[in-house]
Amino acid sequence: MSADGEEANPGRRRRRRRGRRAAGPKTSHTEPAVTDSSTGATPANSSSAQRRPRSARHGPDRLRTVHETSAGGLVVDGIDGPREEQVAALIGRIDRRGRMLWSLPKGHIEVGETAEQTAIREVAEETGVQGDVLAALGSIDYWFVTDGRRVHKTVHHYLMRFSSGELCDDDVEVTEVAWVPIRELPSRLAYADERRLAVVADELIDRLQTDGPAALPPLPATAPWRRPQTHSRTRRSRAGEPAPDRKNGRGLKP
Helix, strand or coil: CCHHHHHHHHHHHHHHHHHHHHCCCCCCCCCCCCCCCCCCCCCCCCHHHHCCCHHHHCCCCCCEEEEEEEEEEEEEECCCCCHHHCEEEEEEEECCCCCEEEECCEEECCCCCCHHHHHHHHHHHHHCEEEEEEEEEEEEEEEEEECCEEEEEEEEEEEEEEEEECCCCCCCCCCEEEEEEHHHHHHHECCHHHHHHHHHHHHHHHHHHHHCHHHCCCCCCCCCCCCCCCCCCCCCCCCCCCCCCCECCCCEEC
16 A cells, blocks of 8 residues: 555544444433523424423313203294284393393203294293294304303203283393394394394295284194203303303204
8 A cells, every 4th residue: 555545544434433422322402492582482303392291281181061951932923913013022132341232032942842942931031922933934053161161052942923922031041022123133133144044034924924923833842851051141241240152053944
């Protein structure tokens, strides 16, 4: 070998030895968390974020979901008379923002009741008037959160003919009751899904007056309810406690 080669080889060996020492066993250590100077937050891709416990990464436990079923009705006085004189019974409640929200009377189906029986009872309890069921208007379902639970509520609604009684707001869960002209329901009802029910009711009343009761669709068969429900309805909040807002209305079901 040449002298140049002999001098070059030791240098290469030294470099390889130094490389082996640098690539030796890693030591265990913890890197300090890097935070955003403007917010103090730790980036999600930092080593500390990656080492967070599994429970912390996945957040708090999910809310328990419960399913509830209610029934109610649109009671119309003068349903066989002139359209401009027809009125319907609505209930009003104050929401957490201090607004009066008008809606149809409704409530939970109790054990042993059919949906139609619940509609008659709840209308009487919340408005003071009695009604007879004529036809189904449709069903609405929506979600809300209360008392640490996520509630999926389904409400069956019926068109009803006023038979007796006088309006009263004795029910502690109702702020006001009122007879509202049928034509004003789309502007008075607070919820879009119930406004759509009012349109269905208007069509059924036209059919009733034109062709008689036989023109109304037959009532769907319902069986008595067999199990108790949770009763966490939006309007049943403790005194002085705001009622939870209704969310994600799904509209009408056939």
